[in-house]
Amino acid sequence: MPAKTNPxxxxxxxxxxxxxxxxxxxxxxxGVGVFDENLLLRLWNRSLVNxxxxxxxxxxxxxxxxxxxxxxxxxxxxAPERLAELLDQFNTSAGAxxxxxxxxxxxxxxxxxxxxxxxxxxxxxxxxVTTFVDISEQRATQEREQLAQKVxxxxxxxxxxxxxxxxxxxxxxxxxxxxxxxxxEIVGQTIFALLAPDAxxxxxxxxETIEQNRTWNGEISIVRKxxxxxxxxxxxxxxxxxxxxxxxxxxxxxxxITERKQAEERMRHIAQSDSLxxxxxxLALQIRLAQTLPDARRHNWQVAVMFIDxxxxxxxxxTLGHPVGDELxxxxxxxxxxxxRETDFVARLGGDEFVIVLPGISAPxxxxxxxxxxxxxxxxxxxxxxxxxxxxxxxxxxIFPDDGNDGxxxxxxxxxxxxxxxxxxxxxxxxxxxxMNKSATERLDIERKLRxxxxxxxxxxxxxxxxxxxxxxxxxxxxxxxxxxxVDGIIxxxxxxxxxxxxxLIVEIGEWVLRTACHExxxxxxxxxxxxxxxxxxxxxxxxxxxxxxxxxxxxxxxGLPAELLELEITESAVMENPLEAISILESIxxxxxTLAIDDFGTGYSSLAYLKLFPIDHLKIDRSFVADIxxxxxxxxxxxxxxxxxxxxxxxxxxxGVETEDQLELLRTNGCDEVQGYLFSKPLSSxxxxxxxxxxxTAG
Ligand code: C2E
Ligand code: CA
Ligand code: CA
Numbered sequence: 001m002p003a004k005t006n007p008x009x010x011x012x013x014x015x016x017x018x019x020x021x022x023x024x025x026x027x028x029x030x031g032v033g034v035f036d037e038n039l040l041l042r043l044w045n046r047s048l049v050n051x052x053x054x055x056x057x058x059x060x061x062x063x064x065x066x067x068x069x070x071x072x073x074x075x076x077x078x079a080p081e082r083l084a085e086l087l088d089q090f091n092t093s094a095g096a097x098x099x100x101x102x103x104x105x106x107x108x109x110x111x112x113x114x115x116x117x118x119x120x121x122x123x124x125x126x127x128x129v130t131t132f133v134d135i136s137e138q139r140a141t142q143e144r145e146q147l148a149q150k151v152x153x154x155x156x157x158x159x160x161x162x163x164x165x166x167x168x169x170x171x172x173x174x175x176x177x178x179x180x181x182x183x184x185e186i187v188g189q190t191i192f193a194l195l196a197p198d199a200x201x202x203x204x205x206x207x208e209t210i211e212q213n214r215t216w217n218g219e220i221s222i223v224r225k226x227x228x229x230x231x232x233x234x235x236x237x238x239x240x241x242x243x244x245x246x247x248x249x250x251x252x253x254x255x256x257i258t259e260r261k262q263a264e265e266r267m268r269h270i271a272q273s274d275s276l277x278x279x280x281x282x283l284a285l286q287i288r289l290a291q292t293l294p295d296a297r298r299h300n301w302q303v304a305v306m307f308i309d310x311x312x313x314x315x316x317x318x319t320l321g322h323p324v325g326d327e328l329x330x331x332x333x334x335x336x337x338x339x340x341r342e343t344d345f346v347a348r349l350g351g352d353e354f355v356i357v358l359p360g361i362s363a364p365x366x367x368x369x370x371x372x373x374x375x376x377x378x379x380x381x382x383x384x385x386x387x388x389x390x391x392x393x394x395x396x397x398x399i400f401p402d403d404g405n406d407g408x409x410x411x412x413x414x415x416x417x418x419x420x421x422x423x424x425x426x427x428x429x430x431x432x433x434x435x436m437n438k439s440a441t442e443r444l445d446i447e448r449k450l451r452x453x454x455x456x457x458x459x460x461x462x463x464x465x466x467x468x469x470x471x472x473x474x475x476x477x478x479x480x481x482x483x484x485x486x487v488d489g490i491i492x493x494x495x496x497x498x499x500x501x502x503x504x505l506i507v508e509i510g511e512w513v514l515r516t517a518c519h520e521x522x523x524x525x526x527x528x529x530x531x532x533x534x535x536x537x538x539x540x541x542x543x544x545x546x547x548x549x550x551x552x553x554x555x556x557x558x559x560g561l562p563a564e565l566l567e568l569e570i571t572e573s574a575v576m577e578n579p580l581e582a583i584s585i586l587e588s589i590x591x592x593x594x595t596l597a598i599d600d601f602g603t604g605y606s607s608l609a610y611l612k613l614f615p616i617d618h619l620k621i622d623r624s625f626v627a628d629i630x631x632x633x634x635x636x637x638x639x640x641x642x643x644x645x646x647x648x649x650x651x652x653x654x655x656x657g658v659e660t661e662d663q664l665e666l667l668r669t670n671g672c673d674e675v676q677g678y679l680f681s682k683p684l685s686s687x688x689x690x691x692x693x694x695x696x697x698t699a700g
Pocket of ligand 1: 464479480481492493494497510513536537538539569599600623656657658659676677678679683
């Protein structure tokens with residue numbers, strides 16, 4: 001009690017002490033108000049005036065707390081009832097000689113804590129001392145902390161706070177749910193015990209990064225208590241303690257990204273697989289090569305890449321329709337998958353192109369073994385939509401690192417080797433050889449130029465006369481195409497026809513040949529030539545076209561050439577590709593009056609028995625037999641046997657490539673009906689052919 005602790009004072013002392021006390025009071029940051037026993041204000045300081053926003057002119061002496069607060073009512077944030085309650089509590093506490101504590105919220109946002117303490121004299125209330133302390137700052141901090149705690153407790157993100165050494169100080173409920181641990185199981189552990197080992201985030205790397213950047217972002221897997229991994233996106237921030245210059249805390253925020261990862265995985269699967277066959281696609285192949293080749297390089301392994309293209313697939317697609325083609329591709333995909341081992345890789349690039357990667361072969365021969373297995377696997381017919389389909393693969397093989405140092409080159413070279421397999425007669429495999437690329441580029445070059453050949457008038461026909469075997473009169477001509485390229489000069493049909501067939505350009509070119517041959521022969525006849533046959537070579541690809549008969553009929557109609565003067569030369573292999581279909585097409589052609597010759601006879605199936613099913617008029621003995629007829633007894637036997645057999649079937653036989661009198665003599669005496677060859681005439685330009693035939697006919 002102040003009265004007892006302070007010694008009684010003399011008047012002069014009292015005055016000085018009073019002044020001192022008033023000075024202390026004025027300098028206090030808190031508002032102080034001393035009320036008398038009637039709770040009327042008697043002593044106050046400037047801080048009180050400020051705290052309550054009182055007008056300096058207000059009469060404060062003798063005011064009650066209610067007066068003060070009402071005076072500051074404009075600033076008080078309380079409803080009248082609340083204010084009344086506060087005052088009531090104040091008065092009651094003072095009346096009961098008790099301490100008072102209350103809070104005053106003001107509309108300017110400040111909050112003051114009001115404390116009251118009774119001054120007693122002889123056990124009675126002598127006064128009531130109140131202080132007004134601004135606790136706005138403290139309260140705001142408290143609220144922020146509470147809010148932070150709420151966020152910590154209720155956010156779906158996992159939060160972990162670690163110390164300087166990355167030991168876990170606390171983890172929020174979401175984090176506990178994510179990790180399936182109870183707090184006591186992880187608090188105190190290093191956080192790295194909770195994370196799947198990751199080369200990109202070792203404790204050392206982490207420490208260095210966070211030291212430098214104060215923050216770290218990434219994706220990492222949480223090892224759950226169950227042992228499963230949970231993929232999470234992570235952000236770590238270093239929170240510095242202002243008092244110590246060293247970092248004090250790290251806040252780790254984890255977001256569960258399982259769903260995103262699953263979606264990514266689904267997208268990856270969709271992006272990397274071929275929807276038709278379910279096999280990996282080109283993108284997947286590129287990724288696989290990018291993974292496999294560096295490994296192989298490190299370990300000195302060889303990797304084989306096999307490029308597989310189905311022979312005659314386009315044929316099947318064109319004639320039987322895409323659904324059948326699709327079914328064929330699915331079956332091929334499944335057979336290829338069965339042939340390879342688990343560590344091998346098969347992809348479909350699109351169309352009828354497949355690629356197999358054999359990682360870690362010990363010798364190229366291993367690839368040859370697989371290639372043979374593939375040929376075997378595709379040799380049995382495939383049933384698709386009631387059709388028995390025959391397909392065969394042309395396989396190109398290139399070996400890493402011998403045939404290329406990167407995925408693209410290896411693949412390109414396997415592709416090149418595949419083209420060689422095709423030109424080597426299909427249904428076989430070829431290893432890549434360094435000089436193949438030259439012919440591959442050459443091939444592309446020809447293809448490019450050929451596309452313009454018709455429109456730029458670079459194509460022409462020449463005609464090689466055919467004669468009766470006694471040489472007495474011409475029986476017909478064979479139209480043979482010539483390509484005069486303005487820069488490259490004459491390009492042989494032996495070079496460009498296979499490319500035209502492969503690319504489908506033969507359809508357009510073939511139609512041009514037919515139309516031109518019909519027109520020229522008609523022109524010759526109109527110009528006075530004795531009517532003779534003109535023979536036109538037809539490719540398998542043309543024969544497969546549904547509109548082939550109409551094209552032939554159209555050319556005849558347009559030109560006015562009588563149908564029986566047109567002959568179509570078709571190779572055995574072309575008709576044997578799809579015999580049933582060929583029979584029906586050739587029958588309709590035959591019905592028009594057009595005649596048919598089997599070209600290059602003896603080089604293909606040579607099944608005369610089968611050929612008699614076709615409405616054929618002529619058989620052309622291939623010039624390779626004729627060339628050897630004088631020296632090779634075997635060839636001679638075949639040639640003569642063929643003539644006899646053809647006659648027994650009622651077919652006329654033409655020998656092509658007759659170059660010598662001896663050949664002619666042998667053929668003639670063995671019953672050959674007609675002959676064609678350099679002995680009589682080389683193929684002649686249109687004008688020369690007309691002149692030649694005209695003179696022969698008039699001479700004969
Ligand atoms: P092919 O149908 O067997 O044509 C006969 C080929 O033998 C012609 O070669 C001809 O010039 C050549 N020849 C003729 N007589 C003799 C001879 O006594 N000795 C030798 N060594 N050869 C002779 P060409 O004109 O170079 O045609 C080659 C092949 O190109 C043709 O073989 C044919 O398969 C194809 N071809 C030519 N023109 C056409 C065409 O318009 N359409 C189609 N689809 N193919 C064509
Ligand atoms: Ca021919
Ligand atoms: Ca021929």
